[in-house]
Amino acid sequence: MNNNIILAGxxxxxxxxxxxxxxxAAMKSGxxxxxxxxxxxxxxxxxxxxxxxxxxxxxxxxxxxxxxADLILSVEPMESLRYLPFLSRDxxxxxxxxxxxxxxxxxxxxxxxxxxxxxxxxxxVDAGTLARDVGNVKTYxxxxxxxxxxxxxxxxxxxxxxxxxxxxxxxKELVDINVKAFRKGLETAGT
Amino acid sequence: MNNQLLLGxxxxxxxxxxxxxxxxxxxxxxxxxxxxxxxxxxxxxQAQRIxxxxxxxxxxxxxxxxxxxxxxxxxxxxxxxxxxxxxxxAFINSAITGVNGGLVVVVADDPSMHSSQNEQDSRxxxxxxxxxxxxxxxxxxAYNAVHYAFELSERVHLPVMxxxxxxxxxxxxxxxxxxxxxxxxxxxxxDKNKWxxxxxxxxxxxxxxxxxxxxxxxxxxxxxxxxxxxxEGSFAVVAFGIAFNYVMEILQxxxxxxxxxxxxxxxxxxxxxxxxxxxxxxxxIAEEGYPVxxxxxxxxFDNKKIAGRLDGTLPRIGELSPNSIAAxxxxxxxxxxxxxxxxxxxxxELCKGCGHRDVFEALNRALEGYEYKHVFAxxxxxxxxxxxxxxxxxxxxxxxxxxxMAKGAADAGLHPAIAVIGDSTFTHSGIxxxxxxxxxxxxxxxxxxxxxxxxxxxxxxSGGTDRLFTICKGVGVEEHHIRTIVPLKKNFENNVAVxxxxxxxxxxxxxxxxxxxxxVVGRKKKQKKA
Numbered sequence: 001m002n003n004n005i006i007l008a009g010x011x012x013x014x015x016x017x018x019x020x021x022x023x024x025a026a027m028k029s030g031x032x033x034x035x036x037x038x039x040x041x042x043x044x045x046x047x048x049x050x051x052x053x054x055x056x057x058x059x060x061x062x063x064x065x066x067x068x069a070d071l072i073l074s075v076e077p078m079e080s081l082r083y084l085p086f087l088s089r090d091x092x093x094x095x096x097x098x099x100x101x102x103x104x105x106x107x108x109x110x111x112x113x114x115x116x117x118x119x120x121x122x123x124x125v126d127a128g129t130l131a132r133d134v135g136n137v138k139t140y141x142x143x144x145x146x147x148x149x150x151x152x153x154x155x156x157x158x159x160x161x162x163x164x165x166x167x168x169x170x171x172k173e174l175v176d177i178n179v180k181a182f183r184k185g186l187e188t189a190g191t
Numbered sequence: 192m193n194n195q196l197l198l199g200x201x202x203x204x205x206x207x208x209x210x211x212x213x214x215x216x217x218x219x220x221x222x223x224x225x226x227x228x229x230x231x232x233x234x235x236x237q238a239q240r241i242x243x244x245x246x247x248x249x250x251x252x253x254x255x256x257x258x259x260x261x262x263x264x265x266x267x268x269x270x271x272x273x274x275x276x277x278x279x280x281a282f283i284n285s286a287i288t289g290v291n292g293g294l295v296v297v298v299a300d301d302p303s304m305h306s307s308q309n310e311q312d313s314r315x316x317x318x319x320x321x322x323x324x325x326x327x328x329x330x331x332x333a334y335n336a337v338h339y340a341f342e343l344s345e346r347v348h349l350p351v352m353x354x355x356x357x358x359x360x361x362x363x364x365x366x367x368x369x370x371x372x373x374x375x376x377x378x379x380x381x382d383k384n385k386w387x388x389x390x391x392x393x394x395x396x397x398x399x400x401x402x403x404x405x406x407x408x409x410x411x412x413x414x415x416x417x418x419x420x421x422x423e424g425s426f427a428v429v430a431f432g433i434a435f436n437y438v439m440e441i442l443q444x445x446x447x448x449x450x451x452x453x454x455x456x457x458x459x460x461x462x463x464x465x466x467x468x469x470x471x472x473x474x475x476i477a478e479e480g481y482p483v484x485x486x487x488x489x490x491x492f493d494n495k496k497i498a499g500r501l502d503g504t505l506p507r508i509g510e511l512s513p514n515s516i517a518a519x520x521x522x523x524x525x526x527x528x529x530x531x532x533x534x535x536x537x538x539x540e541l542c543k544g545c546g547h548r549d550v551f552e553a554l555n556r557a558l559e560g561y562e563y564k565h566v567f568a569x570x571x572x573x574x575x576x577x578x579x580x581x582x583x584x585x586x587x588x589x590x591x592x593x594x595x596m597a598k599g600a601a602d603a604g605l606h607p608a609i610a611v612i613g614d615s616t617f618t619h620s621g622i623x624x625x626x627x628x629x630x631x632x633x634x635x636x637x638x639x640x641x642x643x644x645x646x647x648x649x650x651x652x653s654g655g656t657d658r659l660f661t662i663c664k665g666v667g668v669e670e671h672h673i674r675t676i677v678p679l680k681k682n683f684e685n686n687v688a689v690x691x692x693x694x695x696x697x698x699x700x701x702x703x704x705x706x707x708x709x710x711v712v713g714r715k716k717k718q719k720k721a
Contacts (some may be wrong), residue, residue, distance in 0.1 A: 010537065023196050023363060033196070036362040038305075046539045061440035062362035062433075065513035067525035068444075081534045085527040102540070107533045115531050 001031065002057070003153035004064040006083045007050040009075040010100045014141035017166070018073065019050045021145060024162035025154045026054040036062040045102050047079055054153060072120075073148040075127070075141055076100045077112050084119060093120045094148040094189070096127040096140070123147065123189055130184050139181030146185025156186065193368045199359035202330040202366045203269075203297055204229035206337030211372035213264035213292075214242035216252035218619060219648035220271030221306040222360040223299035227269055228651075239374065245645075247654040248590070248619040249274035253281040253296070260294040260350075261386065263378035265341055272300040272311050277590065277620070279316070285350050286320040287388060287396045291380040293344035295337060297353045299360050302480050303510035306357075308570070308589070310508070312480030317352045317457060321400050323407050324352045324457040325416065326432035330364040332416055332455070338369060343410060347403060356479050358510065359433055408458050416455035417463065422448045425472040428520075429454060429464070431484060434477035437516040445522055459484060468496070475499060475519055479511050539575060546706035547573045549678035549686070550611070550640045551581040556683075557690035563605055569593040569621070571613035572647045573640050584611055591620025597635045598628040607694035610637045615645040618654035622666060628699045629667040636693045637701045639663075640678070642708035650711045663701045672700035679706065 005022070007015040019035050026033040036051040051064045066085050072093045074080030080095040087093070093116055099109055116122045125147040131140040142163065149156050160179055167175045197205065204226045207215065217227040230236045230243045242259075246252035249270040256268035268278075275282060275298050282296065298313040317324035325340050327333040333355065340351040384392045418435070420442075427450040430438045435453040442449060452467045454460065468474060468488075476485040476499035485499040498504040504519045505511065518524060541548050550573070558564045568574055568584035569592060576583040586596060593610035594617075601608035612621050617639050628635050639659055645651040655662055663673050674693060676686045686704075693700040 027194070027196060027365060032365065034362060034364045035196075036358060037198070038361070045537060045542070047537050057443075059364075060436040060443065061513045062358050062364075062436065063512055065440065065444070065517070065525075067527045078534055081531050084530055087528065089526070103535055103537055105535050107535055111533055115533050119528055119531065 001153060002055040003053070003071070004069045005052040005071045005073060005152065006064065006069045006086050007052060007073050008079040008083055009048055010079065010102070011046055011048050013048075013075045013100065015048060015050055015075060018141050018145045019052055021159060021162040021166055022052050022054070022152060022154070024165050025158040028161060029154055029158050031056055031154070032059050034059045034062050047082055049083060070153075071148060071151045073144060075144050077109065077116065078107065080116060081112070081119070087120055091120065092151055093122040094144070094151065095122065095124060096144055097124050098126070098128040125185060125188060127185070130188060131181060134177060134181045134184050136177050136181070139178055142178045142181040143185035146182035147189035149182070149186050150189065195366050195368070196363050197330055197334075197366045198225055198361060198363050199330050199333050199355055200225035200299070200361070201229045202334040203337055203353065203355070204233070205366070205368065206334040207267045207295070208233060208236050208239070208241065209369060209371045210293075210338045210341040211265055211374045212241060212267045213374050214256070214259050215267045215269065216246050216256045217269040218246050218248050218252055218274060219645050219651045220274050220299075221648055222301060222357040223269045223271045223274070223297065224648045224651070225360065226297060245652050245654070249278040250281055253278035253285070256294055256296070257281060257285050257288075257290070260290040260292040261380050263292045263380070264375045265293040267295050267297065269297040270299070271307065272298055272313050273307060273309065273589070274298075275313055275316055282316065282350070283320045284388060286322050286400055287393055288386050289348040289396070290344060290350055291348070291378070292375050293341035294350040295340045295344060295353055296350055297355065300354065300356045300480055302356055308587070310480065312483055313352065313354050314457060314483050315481065317354065318483070321404060322349055322352055323347070323410065324354055326354045326455045326457070327359065327416065328433050328435045328453065328455060329359070330362070330366050333359060334366050335369065336416065336455075339415065347406065347410075349400075349403070354432070356433055356510070404458060408461055411456040411458055411460040412463055414456035414460065416453075417460070418451075418453040420451035420453070422450035424449065426475070427451065427467065427471040427473075428475045428477060429467065431455070431478040433479050434511055434516070437511050437513045438477055440513045441517045441520055441522065445517075447520070449520070459487070464488070472496065473498060475504065477505065477511065477516060477519070482507070538578060540578075541572060541575050542709055544709045545572070546642055546678040546704065546708075547576065547640050548581075549680065549683070549706075550638065550704045551576045551583040553678065553683060553686040553690060554583050554609075554611070554638070555581065557687045557694065558607075561607060561694070563607070565600065565605060566609045566611055567593040567596040567600070569610070569612040569616045571616050573611055573613060576611065590616055591624055594621045594624035594635075594637055595627060597637065598624065598631065598633045601633045601635050602631070606634060608633070608635045609694070610635065612637065612639055613646070614639055614641040614643060614655055614659060615653040617659070618662070622662060625663065625668070625699070625701070626666050632698060634697050635699055636690070637699070638690075639701060639703050641703055641705045642711070643705075644708045644711045646708045646710065650708060650714065659703055668699050668701050672696060672698065673703065674700065675703045675705060677706055678704045
């Protein structure tokens with residue numbers, strides 16, 4: 001078992017929470033894990049990425065080599081394309097459809113979607129609407145994790161346990177709503 | 192014991208707690224900040240009364256760590272690579288004094304300059320100071336290396352450097368904890384000759400340090416962090432520190448059987464290297480940062496067996512990657528899909544509602560009508576004032592340089608001569624420059640954009656919070672030329688007027704533009720709610 005995941009988004013969108021849940025789930029599954037984060041200057045409204053690698057053998061590099069990511073999980077549509085050189089030939093993009101427009105030259109959204117469809121196998125998720133359906137727009141990132149969960153290589157039960165572990169100290173209500181968001185994402189992605 | 196998922200930085204912090212430190216000293220700096228933050232948050236560290244507050248700069252941090260060592264206890268001091276420039280005086284001379292309690296200095300380099308002004312390689316400093324350097328390649332090694340470094344430090348009575356890079360510091364992996372050591376008892380050093388660096392003593396100490404180099408090499412020869420990977424053929428790789436990861440990644444993925452020697456401790460293990468070199472016809476040297484040891488191994492007459500960063504086999508600048516190593520090993524690059532043209536950049540920007548924005552807007556307006564519009568800035572979030580939409584500042588060189596560069600430019604006749612510096616950067620290295628300006632009666636306007644925090648590294652405590660007026664007054668700035676403004680939209684006209692008045696004053700003035708960082712305000716609100 002060997003899976004390389006690029007998490008993409010804009011600073012503050014919660015990709016490090018997604019990373020933390022995958023990390024916990026991987027550990028619980030007895031797998032090895034490496035997860036590189038971007039800190040510092042790049043956080044201020046800039047693009048953020050995390051390389052998550054899970055495997056049952058020794059993982060050497062903290063960075064995923066170009067062309068070897070199995071999944072790009074992006075919480076923002078344009079950001080999913082920024083890491084395209086990392087995607088393997090059979091890799092998949094799972095991205096939300098809601099743009100984060102903090103720049104004046106943000107490209108046309110339909111054009112972005114068409115490009116994503118053209119360059120890779122992809123799944124689009126209207127995570128904003130789904131999160132609101134669940135009852136808490138902040139579960140946006142967890143909806144995305146749910147939608148991408150069939151491609152992560154870890155049993156969904158382990159991922160749900162990861163959510164529980166992570167949100168535990170914030171109370172049962174938050175655990176429940178995040179688990180609900182996860183399931184909503186999973187069911188919407190249609191697998 | 193415990194399995195934990197830790198950043199490289201956190202693994203070092205945990206290692207230090209477990210190795211029995213009595214204190215950690217640091218000034219925040221990416222990518223080293225998380226080491227100290229982990230210790231500050233740790234319940235174990237609190238229970239053991241490990242001292243962990245932020246220092247005002249890297250030099251004060253290093254000297255305090257040295258003082259703790261003098262008193263017999265173990266101390267950790269952490270900084271980013273350019274921080275070691277600030278602490279260099281203390282660092283180099285602490286090799287001449289030596290230590291009593293174990294002293295480990297962690298320096299986090301930033302190749303590719305993700306969040307820095309240069310990509311200097313701290314191993315050069317280690318060599319320059321004749322001190323042992325450990326360069327772990329992964330999180331578990333980082334944890335173990337701290338234990339080892341403290342043991343080595345107390346055995347040879349020297350500071351030991353632990354060199355990491357951004358990639359290791361900011362990447363998580365599973366770390367297994369080792370045994371926990373008790374802190375040292377207080378036992379201050381009594382050997383005055385060792386600590387009083389009068390020339391007569393320093394000469395003796397220096398000679399002893401040089402004599403010890405052979406012993407340090409023998410420690411490197413037996414380093415627990417050396418790894419030998421067997422292979423076939425006449426081509427081999429020597430990989431230093433984290434470069435080993437990229438080499439092994441490529442060998443594993445491509446099923447290659449190339450011999451590899453991993454080195455993680457300096458001074459260089461001479462015998463080990465020589466034996467390895469003699470066994471193969473061509474050697475690739477893979478090291479993260481400068482080609483420090485490639486240069487040394489090539490020698491003045493350029494050993495043609497060697498390939499690396501200096502002959503273009505690997506890129507001369509920037510961080511290594513699995514792909515740059517693959518190319519160096521002659522593996523054709525995979526077919527990759529380029530980033531589509533439609534993707535736009537998201538340059539970093541000041542937060543919405545940030546007080547620095549209002550400072551720059553007022554500054555731009557106040558400068559209208561002046562022939563020269565030169566503003567010397569400094570290191571912090573406000574360096575982004577150099578970019579659109581503000582385009583307000585013209586320099587950013589090193590911590591504190593805005594004040595002294597403005598002074599020098601004023602001496603040259605530039606008027607107005609303006610500095611913009613943050614509160615934390617001012618207390619780090621701006622106060623002494625301000626004293627120079629006061630003593631020389633230079634015509635400068637120093638704007639301290641005071642957000643009461645060290646914002647860029649994530650909002651750590653700032654050394655002079657609520658005391659900047661008193662500090663400036665104490666340095667000798669005339670009281671009525673220390674002006675306080677609040678950088679808010681509604682105060683715009685008033686702030687512009689204050690700036691203009693002080694530009695026109697022939698002498699030292701300080702403008703304190705005070706408004707708390709909105710990120711910190713937001714965090715405090717959240718904490719209150721919780």
